[in-house]
Amino acid sequence: MTMDLFDQSPPEPRAEPICEGAIVLRGLARESGAELLAQIERVAGQAPFRQMQTPGGHTMSVAMTCCGDWGWVTDAKGYRYQQQDPVSGAPWSNMPALFRILAADAALKAGYAEFEPDSCLINRYLPGARMGLHQDRNEKDFDQPIVSVSLGTPVTFQFGGMRRSDRPGRVPLEHGDVVVWGGPARLRYHGVLTLKAADHPLTGACRYNLTFRRAR
């Protein structure tokens, strides 16, 4: 009999189903956290984080930037994807290979093969920031899943039903956790509760979230 006492390979991340079509892959991005954060800094060097306006005229508490072919933006004219940063007029920077590989790997582990995101929205939350319940529905093809990577301080993710009024479940998310939803869960309402003050060795008081999508 052989024992695995000396096996140094990292354990498989725990997979926790939320509902049919949605799953949390605990710690899947933990090992690459520092490199992901370095890439976020590079992207933000070209397209700085900004707090955008909702169509209703409110300033979002979350600051955002994007990379990939298509960036998600919002202003008085509405929510949409576009190929240029509205602040600079320049194209968004390329999606780092590490981002693409992580997103495809997470999707595959969740049962969605051949996910090739063309958009990465990078959300930055400071204490007090939140994201209300919403559906991700500005994409062309709802057969493509969403991959959502949490970095930095912990937060409570809300995952609800097909109607805004459906009472959402609460999923605590930590640095390196990845949530994937698609199929029957693709249009479920979701959001995050107000970020609490905390200190993370890699991000200080910040939480970052990478949302990978196939926009077109």
Ligand SMILES: O=C(O)CCC(=O)C(=O)O
């Ligand atoms: O920050 C999160 O975990 C969720 C972000 C989100 O739902 C979005 O960007 O559409």
Ligand SMILES: [Fe+2]
């Ligand atoms: Fe979302």
